[in-house]
Amino acid sequence: MTPFFRTGAVIALLLALAGGCAAVIGPQAPPSMARQVPLDASHPLADRVGALTFRGALDLTGIGKAGGLSGLWVAPDGGRFVAIGDTGLVVNGRLDHDADGRLIGADQIRVRRLPVEEGITKVKRRTDAEELLGLPDGGWVVALERDHRLLRYAANPNGPKGVPTPVPVPPSVEEDSPDNGGLESLARLADGRLLTIEEGREDSQRGDPSQPRRAWVTASPGLPTQRADWLPMSYRSAPRYRPTAAVGLPDGGAVVLERRASLLGGWSTRIVRIPATALRAGADIHGEELARLESPLLNDNFEGIATRPGPNGETLIYILSDDNFLPFQRSYLVMFSLP
DSSP states (O other), rough: OOGGGGGSOOOHHHHHHHOOOOOOSSSSSSTTTTTTTTOOOOOOOTTEEEEEEEEEEEEEETTTTOOOOEEEEOOOOSSSSEETTTEEEEEEEEEEOOOOOOEEEEEEEEEOOOOOBSSSSOOHHOOEEEEEEOTTTOEEEEEETTTTTTEEEEEOSSOOOOOOEEOOOTTTTHHHTTSSSSSEEEOOOOOEEEEEEEETTTTTTTTTTOOOEEEEEEESSSSSSSSGGGEEEEEOOOOOEEEEEEEEESOOEEEEEEEEEETEEEEEEEEEEGGGOSSSTTTTEOOEEEEEEEBBBBBOOOOEEEEOOOTTTTEEEEEEETTTOOOTTOOOOEEEEEE
């Protein structure tokens, strides 16, 4: 969850965001589960943003008060999703796509608590889950902030469940990462290695826009067994943006989600591609912007990203917003196509 609202400027931000709120279009999804929203409320047929094609968006009304969603996984066939929240929630449900492959609905949504090492707890410091990684064997890895750690869960179709086991985090993360700026991004690359990026401090790029974020990639495929398996590199987001999620691409590269919040501009979201050649130890990564979501386009506090293969060789990208448990924000699930 972004610390932006600690500034006490919630009302001012509400006014700034009001013009970008999405309108409902098209037929309703199953009652009280989700509703469709357009990319641009003033141009309901708009379907392009940067290099991406808009393929539908949902306001996940069916999750009720279970907001704060920060990590996302979507099944390879697009039929199911799992999300985790930064207050220790697991949300799973079914996704509906029309005959043209557009995202049109969600139902069978279920919400439960995320177990951690000591079981179920409501202690925020122990359950601040920020990223969700699905493993090839059906298992899961969850990245958590505050008490910085990675937890591995056994295979379960509906998301992380049961007693987790720890996975080594990169060197110095537990000691040096800010409470609310830890391992926000965690991705499995096409060759089986893992990529993780630290969100960093809220003000780390204000004095020096070129200041990089810490990032690491594992030396070999599979989960790391010791801290030394993580090899350091750096990631440079755009000035004032913070990396909030990452996911691997079929070509060996990755996509990173970046977020910016300001009183005057509201939310801004960048979707950035990293080439496979850049994902190596010691690299200083500058990604390529694929798309930017800003007012009047559909936008919010996007913190989750997932991909799956499309029927014609394209990559389908889903992004998920964290509503911060505020009534004027939304849990949006948005789908794009990358040629």
